[in-house]
Amino acid sequence: MRLLVTGGAGFIGSAFIRKAAEYDSLNITVVDSLTYSGDRERIDAEEDHVDFEQIDITDYEALEALYSALKPEAVVHFAAETHVDRSILHPERFITTNVLGTANLLRLSLRHDVKKFIHISTDEVYGELPSKSKEKFTEESPLLPNSPYSASKASADMLVRAFMRTYGLNIVTVRPSNTYGPWQYPEKLIPLAIANVMQNRKIPVYGQGENIRTWLHVDDCADAIFTIFEKGRGGECYNVGSDEEITNREVLSSILSLLGVGNEFMEFVADRPGHDFRYALNTKKVWKELEWKASIPFRDGIERTVNWFQDHQFWLLEKKSLTDGFIRELRAEFDRRAAAGGGL
Numbered sequence: 001m002r003l004l005v006t007g008g009a010g011f012i013g014s015a016f017i018r019k020a021a022e023y024d025s026l027n028i029t030v031v032d033s034l035t036y037s038g039d040r041e042r043i044d045a046e047e048d049h050v051d052f053e054q055i056d057i058t059d060y061e062a063l064e065a066l067y068s069a070l071k072p073e074a075v076v077h078f079a080a081e082t083h084v085d086r087s088i089l090h091p092e093r094f095i096t097t098n099v100l101g102t103a104n105l106l107r108l109s110l111r112h113d114v115k116k117f118i119h120i121s122t123d124e125v126y127g128e129l130p131s132k133s134k135e136k137f138t139e140e141s142p143l144l145p146n147s148p149y150s151a152s153k154a155s156a157d158m159l160v161r162a163f164m165r166t167y168g169l170n171i172v173t174v175r176p177s178n179t180y181g182p183w184q185y186p187e188k189l190i191p192l193a194i195a196n197v198m199q200n201r202k203i204p205v206y207g208q209g210e211n212i213r214t215w216l217h218v219d220d221c222a223d224a225i226f227t228i229f230e231k232g233r234g235g236e237c238y239n240v241g242s243d244e245e246i247t248n249r250e251v252l253s254s255i256l257s258l259l260g261v262g263n264e265f266m267e268f269v270a271d272r273p274g275h276d277f278r279y280a281l282n283t284k285k286v287w288k289e290l291e292w293k294a295s296i297p298f299r300d301g302i303e304r305t306v307n308w309f310q311d312h313q314f315w316l317l318e319k320k321s322l323t324d325g326f327i328r329e330l331r332a333e334f335d336r337r338a339a340a341g342g343g344l
Helices: 011-020 040-046 060-070 084-089 091-111 148-167 189-198 218-231 248-258 284-290 298-311 313-339
Strands: 002-006 027-031 050-053 074-077 116-120 171-176 178-180 203-206 212-217 237-240 245-247 266-269
Touching: 002 011, 002 060, 011 027, 011 040, 011 218, 027 060, 040 050, 060 091, 074 091, 074 218, 084 091, 084 148, 084 313, 091 116, 091 148, 116 148, 116 218, 148 171, 171 218, 178 218, 178 298, 189 203, 189 248, 189 298, 189 313, 203 248, 212 218, 212 248, 212 298, 218 237, 218 284, 237 284, 245 248, 248 266, 248 298, 266 313, 298 313
Parallel strands: 002 027, 002 074, 027 050, 074 116, 116 171, 171 237, 178 212, 203 266
Antiparallel strands: 212 245
């Protein structure tokens, strides 16, 4: 099968590539624009099994030329701007990539008779849940996004729905929970925390660190997406998570303990605007239909992750140096907005 994977040099996309490359039946082409968070090193080990094209999914003409030459039979679409904090400062970038880029891929997949399109979304499109509720989002929950990032992903989800309903394109949507693990770019909570401790710096923690997320190891996430790619039903949506709800403070305490330091490394800072409090996914559907469940408990996954970053300090700290300026800009802007009562 001729498989086109967008965003395959990204964090989750590269984990999917490493798994898909094990199958000789797949002829894999990766499309990635290699933005600040993309890195071909993530898939270097698979270079004998993967063709690579540096293309931005907002470039319709370049994509059209690739589709015409490649004639893909299936598409797995990871490519996206994903960092909520960046979306608050630069929402236009997220609208362009996540909405227009997805529209380009849908149009071309329809035009070139792609048989299967796997769209990678996020649990953040559902909005937030009350902290003391037992409620979890199902695939039928309404989309109520609260950040420019999640709004752009929800918009892409609606385009996917429209292309299924209007044109009959065979699409499956995947909504994973918060994902962590090796190779994650150090603007996200876990690798940022590890990098800061390595540099003897404090870790900025929004609010009181009580926000709750369901944490999913990237290998589990890639395994779930591959299972859905193989067996998922067209027109369906699948939530993917670990069912382990953990506060940000608890996540950081685990990391600090593994690194042999204390909670004094946490620095509580002004909360970010519109910060969702709790995400939780009901994952019964993916288990009942496809018999998939997460297999890596957080206590094991976080230890493996910390060990990996300790073994790859050069990569981690090199990437961290590229994002330090943005983090300072972000902190200053959030502090300014907090002082102004949250206004722009």
